[in-house]
Amino acid sequence: MAKKEIVAGIDIGGTNTIFGFVDRSGTILAEDRLRTNHYEEIEVYVATLYEKIVVASHKIREDINIIGFGIGAPMGNINKGTIEHAAGLPWKGIVPLGEIFQRHTTLPVVVTNDANAAAVGEMIYGGARGMKNFVVITLGTGLGSGFVIDGKLVYGHDGFAGEIGHTAIRPGPSNRDCGCGRKGCLETYVSATGLKRSLLKIMADSIEPSELRSYSFDELDAEIIHNAAKKGDYLAKRAFEHTGRMLGFKLADVVAHTNPEAIFLFGGLALAKDLIFEPAQKYMEENLLSIYKGKVKLLPSELSTQNAAVLGASSLIWTLKESKS
Amino acid sequence: MAKKEIVAGIDIGGTNTIFGFVDRSGTILAEDRLRTNHYEEIEVYVATLYEKIVVASHKIREDINIIGFGIGAPMGNINKGTIEHAAGLPWKGIVPLGEIFQRHTTLPVVVTNDANAAAVGEMIYGGARGMKNFVVITLGTGLGSGFVIDGKLVYGHDGFAGEIGHTAIRPGPSNRDCGCGRKGCLETYVSATGLKRSLLKIMADSIEPSELRSYSFDELDAEIIHNAAKKGDYLAKRAFEHTGRMLGFKLADVVAHTNPEAIFLFGGLALAKDLIFEPAQKYMEENLLSIYKGKVKLLPSELSTQNAAVLGASSLIWTLKESKS
Numbered sequence: 001m002a003k004k005e006i007v008a009g010i011d012i013g014g015t016n017t018i019f020g021f022v023d024r025s026g027t028i029l030a031e032d033r034l035r036t037n038h039y040e041e042i043e044v045y046v047a048t049l050y051e052k053i054v055v056a057s058h059k060i061r062e063d064i065n066i067i068g069f070g071i072g073a074p075m076g077n078i079n080k081g082t083i084e085h086a087a088g089l090p091w092k093g094i095v096p097l098g099e100i101f102q103r104h105t106t107l108p109v110v111v112t113n114d115a116n117a118a119a120v121g122e123m124i125y126g127g128a129r130g131m132k133n134f135v136v137i138t139l140g141t142g143l144g145s146g147f148v149i150d151g152k153l154v155y156g157h158d159g160f161a162g163e164i165g166h167t168a169i170r171p172g173p174s175n176r177d178c179g180c181g182r183k184g185c186l187e188t189y190v191s192a193t194g195l196k197r198s199l200l201k202i203m204a205d206s207i208e209p210s211e212l213r214s215y216s217f218d219e220l221d222a223e224i225i226h227n228a229a230k231k232g233d234y235l236a237k238r239a240f241e242h243t244g245r246m247l248g249f250k251l252a253d254v255v256a257h258t259n260p261e262a263i264f265l266f267g268g269l270a271l272a273k274d275l276i277f278e279p280a281q282k283y284m285e286e287n288l289l290s291i292y293k294g295k296v297k298l299l300p301s302e303l304s305t306q307n308a309a310v311l312g313a314s315s316l317i318w319t320l321k322e323s324k325s
Numbered sequence: 326m327a328k329k330e331i332v333a334g335i336d337i338g339g340t341n342t343i344f345g346f347v348d349r350s351g352t353i354l355a356e357d358r359l360r361t362n363h364y365e366e367i368e369v370y371v372a373t374l375y376e377k378i379v380v381a382s383h384k385i386r387e388d389i390n391i392i393g394f395g396i397g398a399p400m401g402n403i404n405k406g407t408i409e410h411a412a413g414l415p416w417k418g419i420v421p422l423g424e425i426f427q428r429h430t431t432l433p434v435v436v437t438n439d440a441n442a443a444a445v446g447e448m449i450y451g452g453a454r455g456m457k458n459f460v461v462i463t464l465g466t467g468l469g470s471g472f473v474i475d476g477k478l479v480y481g482h483d484g485f486a487g488e489i490g491h492t493a494i495r496p497g498p499s500n501r502d503c504g505c506g507r508k509g510c511l512e513t514y515v516s517a518t519g520l521k522r523s524l525l526k527i528m529a530d531s532i533e534p535s536e537l538r539s540y541s542f543d544e545l546d547a548e549i550i551h552n553a554a555k556k557g558d559y560l561a562k563r564a565f566e567h568t569g570r571m572l573g574f575k576l577a578d579v580v581a582h583t584n585p586e587a588i589f590l591f592g593g594l595a596l597a598k599d600l601i602f603e604p605a606q607k608y609m610e611e612n613l614l615s616i617y618k619g620k621v622k623l624l625p626s627e628l629s630t631q632n633a634a635v636l637g638a639s640s641l642i643w644t645l646k647e648s649k650s
Binding site: 156158 | 402409472475479481488493579583585612614615616
């Protein structure tokens with residue numbers, strides 16, 4: 001029997017890197033991960049990642065044939081195979097990720113923005129099936145976005161479309177510092193990190209008691225704040241409300257650019273459901289121009305949290321293969 | 326000899342409506358105009374416009390055959406032939422412009438956003454020839470925008486993409502009222518009207534002498550302020566600087582959405598050249614994420630001020646004709 005063709009889909013996030021072995025139908029045969037932020041040297045990171053992929057592939061019981069590596073990463077550039085000035089990653093400047101990865105293999109390696117990969121995943125396997133115009137917002141350590149227009153992912157002239165995490169929500173010198181070197185970017189408010197920052201600000205301004213006062217900034221994460229909010233913690237609920245409000249406000253701008261049918265929220269923060277969706281929906285509607293009001297759906301991704309990016313990354317290789325044959 | 330096929334291209338602006346008779350090569354055989362804001366009744370406006378077009382067509386010496394009417398209007402919707410909630414026009418709510426116009430003729434009538442029409446005009450006849458990804462910003466009484474991605478105009482799911490004039494530059498209840506019913510929209514700062522508003526604010530805050538202090542708000546227009554600035558008037562120069570700064574700040578956001586190769590400025594304010602381009606370029610670059618810095622061209626439209634919209638509007642009919650034959 002012929003070996004089963006498989007793509008390794010790799011999703012590089014600020015905290016974790018997740019990879020999976022994906023077949024043509026979108027089934028993930030196996031998955032593993034490593035900590036992105038444990039590797040300061042990109043060469044060491046890539047060598048470790050490649051090694052882990054090889055080891056994991058040997059554990060799969062089916063007879064498989066890996067045909068390529070699809071990589072989604074913040075600021076990943078499909079034209080050049082680079083990661084450029086990714087604020088949330090340990091490697092600064094322009095990183096030739098594709099080239100370094102290619103030292104380990106002769107198989108095709110394709111790099112793109114992690115949010116673009118998620119958007120393709122949503123279109124092929126998720127809630128955007130059949131939609132021609134939609135946006136995916138990924139809420140992780142940072143905030144990414146992927147725009148689909150007329151059924152095609154928008155790359156833009158230089159391959160960097162959809163970086164709305166770095167549009168200003170509040171311009172001005174007294175604003176939150178962003179890892180990109182500027183101030184007041186959307187992702188300083190709307191992301192797991194942004195949620196933590198808002199919580200600390202609210203904690204500083206308020207005298208409400210909260211179990212979260214016993215956590216350090218480093219210890220806090222979106223899940224801890226989410227769990228506290230579910231138990232009714234006032235500060236946690238206010239932090240989510242603030243985050244959703246900032247998101248909703250910006251989504252009204254996004255709609256005025258490309259007039260999508262739907263906006264999908266994807267990633268850790270989106271799992272907080274109503275805590276984030278309610279204020280986001282409310283403030284989006286409040287800020288929409290009347291021609292758009294009530295027309296744009298705000299939806300949770302229909303893909304499991306991490307899989308969309310892995311699936312999306314893998315789809316790049318299937319697309320490549322099928323365009324050549 | 327066969328009659329020459331001609332399209333009537335109509336550009337509806339907040340102040341003036343301009344129409345022209347355009348042949349397939351983009352030559353405008355004749356042009357005329359009427360005052361948009363003199364007509365409170367849409368039916369009277371359309372009847373007068375149609376009458377004027379017929380009269381003007383009879384003055385053309387060539388033997389012509391009008392094959393359709395292409396109309397560009399603020400908030401014009403190509404799917405429904407409507408104008409919807411256009412802040413700068415005298416008619417409120419949803420106006421069935423195409424339907425009313427069609428009462429006068431059996432020829433095809435196509436309605437679209439005036440800025441979308443300008444973008445098509447720029448692509449076919451202007452500085453965007455050969456470009457696949459660009460944005461046109463129209464600076465008139467209000468601010469419009471048209472996005473071209475992968476060589477195609479973006480309409481969006483409901484036909485309303487590209488309304489960045491109504492994205493917030495400064496959110497908040499104490500901000501400038503916009504004709505759309507909200508506050509702090511980009512066009513309350515960046516448009517001929519926005520320039521006047523900024524001038525008045527600066528005039529109120531400053532004690533600098535200025536010839537502009539002798540004009541009422543109603544008397545002022547962009548041309549008067551432009552002429553004063555050219556003569557060195559301090560308040561006029563500051564008003565342009567402020568307008569350009571707000572524009573540049575927002576253009577950095579536009580780039581983060583669709584990563585265009587170029588942004589074209591079109592319309593009355595763009596004629597002020599360096600007065601608007603210098604601050605816009607400076608603040609756009611300052612606010613761009615590093616991956617975009619130095620890569621996006623900010624250019625004046627290569628079409629004469631009003632012609633692009635007329636040409637763009639006319640091109641809708643040529644496209645329609647050629648898709649049918």
